Amino acid sequence: MMEWDIVRFEQLDTYTLYAMLQLRVDVFVVEQNCPYPELDDKDLHPQTRHILLKKAGKILAYARVLAPDVSFAGSPGIGRVCVAQTARRLGLGEVLVQKAIATAKEGWPGLDIHISAQCYLQRFYESLGFAAASEAYLEDDIPHLKMILAITQPA
Template sequence: MHGADNMQWQVNVFDELDSYTLYSLLQLRVDVFVVEQNCPYPELDDKDLHPQTRHVILKKGEKVIAYSRVLAPGVSFDGFPGVGRVCVSQTARRLGLGQVLVEKTLSVAAELWPDTDIHISAQCYLQQFYQDLGFKPASEPYLEDDIPHLKMIKPVQ
């Protein structure tokens, strides 16, 4: 991957995030989900603070360019771990980072909760992307913050 030498992954609980990283990851999430998708919604939902939430971060220098979070069973999905807020900076798209990000996120979830299906509420237009990564559709489409989503499940390997 071009320019990958100055990129670094980190996986943190909330208390391990320094203020610049926190600011940068929140800026990325707002840029993608609120501004780019023109969707006002409660971005700060307290799930970031959960002691078992893991923040999966790819930084280029000090800037967060890809992010997701892994949620403990029951935080978003009854009895199952979940993945959410999957996003890549506009400036870093089309480099294959989305796939690498999700694979990294799934490995973090599998490490924490082995032998457990992983759930996601995916935007419908990304259904094929997630299917290619092993997720299976598990609901009819529904509206979440006025954007069509569907529940998808990555079964245990």
């Protein structure tokens, strides 16, 4: 049985923390052959929310939702979105991002949601309502672009 959890850092038990970090390193460091500082202190922020999909003690999908000003000035952000290699092509990424959006809307109502998306995922994020807000740029030697999900209504 699969189970979704949305927790703060201090609510993570050591096994869940280990599995969460293992998935992130497997995806972002090993699969993408990209050495970068995975542990960036943003996990520890008291308002950060960790979204986890667990099955039999393994984490299949993960994302974190960051408070305004942690990564993006004045706006909440979504990051570290990943699905385990063995669980891809099941639609979990879409559900994961929808849960992250809902979490950001609940925590910071009325604020636009920002992401720094890998360029190859632009269409995926556009299908969930995000729009490109920058030209491509390199982040850890991988092409990214800033994308925004507009929540605020024009006056």
